[in-house]
Amino acid sequence: MKFSMNVGIAGYGAYVPIYRIRAAEVARVWGSGEEEPVREKSVPGLDEDSLTMAYEAAREALEMSGVERSEVGAVLVGSESPPYAVKPSATVIAEALGLTPRVVAIDMEFACKAGTTAMILAAGLVASGAIKHGLAIGTDNAQARPGDELEYTAGAGAAAYLVSGDGDRLLAVLEYAYSYVTDTPDFWRREGERYPRHAYRFTGAPAYFNHIVGAAKGLMEEAGLKPSDFDYVVFHQPNVKFPLRAAQMLGFKPEQVKPGLLSGEIGNTYAAASLIGLARVLDAAKPNQRILVVSFGSGAGSDAISLVTTENVGKKKSSLERLLSRKVYVDYGLYAKMKGILRVA
Amino acid sequence: MVWAESVPRVWRERAKKYRLLGGKCPACGSVVYPHRQVCPYCGSEGLQLVELPRKGRVISYTVIRHPPSDFVGKEPYVVAIVELEGGARVLAQLTDVKPEEVREGMEVEAVFRRYREQSPDGIIEYGIKFRPAH
Ligand SMILES: [Zn+2]
Numbered sequence: 001m002k003f004s005m006n007v008g009i010a011g012y013g014a015y016v017p018i019y020r021i022r023a024a025e026v027a028r029v030w031g032s033g034e035e036e037p038v039r040e041k042s043v044p045g046l047d048e049d050s051l052t053m054a055y056e057a058a059r060e061a062l063e064m065s066g067v068e069r070s071e072v073g074a075v076l077v078g079s080e081s082p083p084y085a086v087k088p089s090a091t092v093i094a095e096a097l098g099l100t101p102r103v104v105a106i107d108m109e110f111a112c113k114a115g116t117t118a119m120i121l122a123a124g125l126v127a128s129g130a131i132k133h134g135l136a137i138g139t140d141n142a143q144a145r146p147g148d149e150l151e152y153t154a155g156a157g158a159a160a161y162l163v164s165g166d167g168d169r170l171l172a173v174l175e176y177a178y179s180y181v182t183d184t185p186d187f188w189r190r191e192g193e194r195y196p197r198h199a200y201r202f203t204g205a206p207a208y209f210n211h212i213v214g215a216a217k218g219l220m221e222e223a224g225l226k227p228s229d230f231d232y233v234v235f236h237q238p239n240v241k242f243p244l245r246a247a248q249m250l251g252f253k254p255e256q257v258k259p260g261l262l263s264g265e266i267g268n269t270y271a272a273a274s275l276i277g278l279a280r281v282l283d284a285a286k287p288n289q290r291i292l293v294v295s296f297g298s299g300a301g302s303d304a305i306s307l308v309t310t311e312n313v314g315k316k317k318s319s320l321e322r323l324l325s326r327k328v329y330v331d332y333g334l335y336a337k338m339k340g341i342l343r344v345a
Numbered sequence: 346m347v348w349a350e351s352v353p354r355v356w357r358e359r360a361k362k363y364r365l366l367g368g369k370c371p372a373c374g375s376v377v378y379p380h381r382q383v384c385p386y387c388g389s390e391g392l393q394l395v396e397l398p399r400k401g402r403v404i405s406y407t408v409i410r411h412p413p414s415d416f417v418g419k420e421p422y423v424v425a426i427v428e429l430e431g432g433a434r435v436l437a438q439l440t441d442v443k444p445e446e447v448r449e450g451m452e453v454e455a456v457f458r459r460y461r462e463q464s465p466d467g468i469i470e471y472g473i474k475f476r477p478a479h
Contacts, residue, residue: 018441018476046419047440047458052471055457083459083469092471096363096457098396326479328441337418 001120001177002223003127008173008307010067010133010164013060014279014320015053016157016266019043020327021335023152029332030147037239041155041267043330043338044141050081051089053158053272054139055096061135062097064316065162065169069097072162073131074104076122078114078271081141082107085191093137104131111187112236113297114138115159115271120177120303122163133164140270145195146341153239155267159275171312172282172291174305178219180211181301188299198298204242207300212236212246215302216294223306227251230306231289234260234277236296238268246294259284265324271297276320278307283317285309350463355470362472365399365455367433368392376433399455400478401429408444415461423447427475441476452478 021043023036044053054077062072075097077090090105104125108114115138122134139158144150164170186207189196212235220226227233233256235243240263247257260277269276274295281291287309294304336342360366361379368380372389380394406425409416416422423439425447439447440458453475460470 045441045458047460047474049459049469052457052459059457087468092363095359096471098364 001179003123003174005127005165006167006170006173007123007127007163007165008170008310009161009282010166010169010171011061011063011065011162012160012279012282012318013057013064014157014159014276014318014323015056015060016042016269016276016320016323017044017048017053018326018328019045019330019338021330021332025332025335026152030151036152037241038153038267039264041153042157042269043335044156046338048141048156049083050079050139050141050158051083051092053141053156054079054089054137054160055093057139057158057160058093058097058135058137060318061160061162064318065133065164067133067162067164067169069099071132072099072103072135074122074125074134075099076106076108076118076134076136078108078110078116078118078136078138079140080109080111080114080270081143104134110301111297111299112140112238112268112270112273113295113301113303115275116293116295116303116305117179119161119163119275119305120179122161123174123177126163126165132166133162136161136163138271138275140272142268142270143195143339146336148195150196150198153263153268155269157266157269157272157276159272159279161275169312170310171315172307172309175290175308176219176223176306178215178222178304179301180215180218180304182211184298184300186298186300207298208236208238208242208296209246209249211300211302212294212296213249215304216250216292219292219304219306225306227256229290230256230292232259232281232285233257233292233294234274234281235294236274236302237261237263237277238273240264262324279318279320282309282313283320285313287311287313350467352468355468362460362470363457365397365429365435365473367395367397369395376431378429378433378435397433398430401427401435401453401475403439403447403449403451403453404428404434405449406439406447415463425475427453435473438474439476440474446477454478
């Protein structure tokens with residue numbers, strides 16, 4: 001997909017809670033003969049959820065952009081862990097940001113992919129001329145059954161992007177997008193169930209790698225680009241190994257992946273994962289660099305998006321580095337309370 | 346104390362709870378939170394609606410160890426009077442901090458957090474809290 005006019009990112013924000021649990025602490029409780037998939041992961045505080053994290057990231061994106069609130073025409077929230085089964089998060093976020101009532105607001109769900117799809121749809125609304133600016137958010141407080149191998153990685157975080165058609169404001173231009181989806185039953189949660197289930201045989205080759213590689217190759221073929229044309233590549237990061245292996249399969253070097261690879265420190269933040277990685281890359285990028293972002297959501301699909309930075313990149317940075325360095329470690333008992341595994345009253 | 350579930354109350358108060366909307370007195374220049382019609386310092390009317398700065402410092406605080414029933418499970422937590430840059434004072438919970446780490450004069454910044462759930466199937470109330478600014 002190529003957008004019919006110049007559209008890109010005018011501001012971005014990322015949020016990671018202060019609490020962490022080490023994978024070794026999870027292993028202490030449940031035991032594990034295998035190497036842990038991450039070193040540690042982020043844990044939301046008792047008063048945090050996917051909505052509050054989304055708000056923090058979105059406020060930062062809006063402030064960085066300098067865009068007037070009255071000119072934000074959309075709030076698209078991608079998440080698989082909204083606090084309500086029925087009642088949108090987007091309206092609360094829009095209200096708290098002072099964007100109501102004249103705004104398109106919607107919650108979107110596609111496992112870990114909804115954040116990048118929100119970005120593509122916001123870009124479409126902007127490129128069509130329907131709105132001037134829109135907020136695209138990926139946010140999750142990922143849930144895993146206690147003792148499940150997903151518990152090592154199910155993290156919490158959010159990232160938000162102010163998508164705009166105002167050329168002077170853009171710090172990165174959205175060059176191309178390519179979506180690649182199939183019906184693949186690798187991971188699901190039924191209505192009313194607390195924890196997701198997953199089919200191990202599907203989590204690798206037919207799910208993650210097939211879609212990531214399909215979307216990345218599709219974009220590069222359509223755009224006439226090759227791996228060496230990119231300065232950075234950010235993949236969805238359910239652990240540390242998968243993105244590095246996907247890079248190898250596609251012909252990217254580890255140096256292109258590592259700046260945006262955060263799963264070892266914060267775990268898998270689901271719909272936020274590739275977008276927090278992109279925020280890390282934008283914080284470090286120089287003008288006129290090309291970035292490839294490829295999300296993956298179970299069910300399954302990937303969005304590949306290529307961006308080129310402008311002279312504006314790096315003038316303002318997100319608070320991500322500060323949030324990554326501010327850490328309070330919790331033990332499994334406190335973690336269980338924070339995640340709602342232990343319930344009071 | 347037992348909290349009465351009230352959806353209309355939460356709806357009415359949402360702007361004040363979600364955003365730091367204060368009033369600036371046209372006569373004496375005082376800034377107050379939340380916004381109101383009459384200046385508590387000089388009695389003038391027509392306070393201007395202003396969005397207040399998100400940074401401030403703790404003026405005084407208390408640790409809640411025996412909370413009202415709707416906050417059970419959250420204790421111990423800290424309620425503080427925060428003086429924002431510009432002078433407005435806000436009564437709010439502190440978060441991301443242990444009670445023993447709180448000090449008068451501590452620099453804090455506003456965040457948006459869950460305040461309470463009226464019941465497991467009731468609505469969730471959100472609002473401004475403050476966390477250490479470092
Ligand atoms: Zn006055």
